[in-house]
Amino acid sequence: MMNPKDLNKMKKLEKKLKNKKQQKYIRRRKNIEGEKLGKPKLPNSPFMMFLELLKIPELSRKEFSLEAGRRWQSLPEDEKKVFLEKARKERDQYERELTEWEAKMAKEGRYDLLRSKQKIMYKLFLPRHQDQQT
DSSP states (O other), X not given: OOOHHHHHHHHHHHHHHHHHHHHHHHHHHHHHHHHHTTOOOOOOOHHHHHHHHOOOTTOOHHHHHHHHHHHHHHSOHHHXXXXXXXXXXXXXXXXXXXXXXXXXXXXXXXXXXSOXXXXXXXXXXXXXXXXXXX
């Protein structure tokens, strides 16, 4: 038999779990909605770009991951620099595209799809900007 204190703890844990599940569902729904509305995709990291070029046949997934990590660590800096530079360029392009997309979503009133900092910025400055134009 559970005492009231344990029962209360259990109820709190159940509520916390329910909230986590709801947050996960909401986050997933927003991701799907963002994809449908043309949200730019996050670019690959330098290591992922390296992996795309790496071909090691006859290895299990675990062995492949270990070998790929070893090869990346032993890669000379000048060769790594190529991947790092490409990733930086793709990241810059992604940031520009994402900012444009978020501005479009803000104009449509879809603040729920914006990153937290952008939500604040667009809610504060967009209405003032629209008032000045009219």
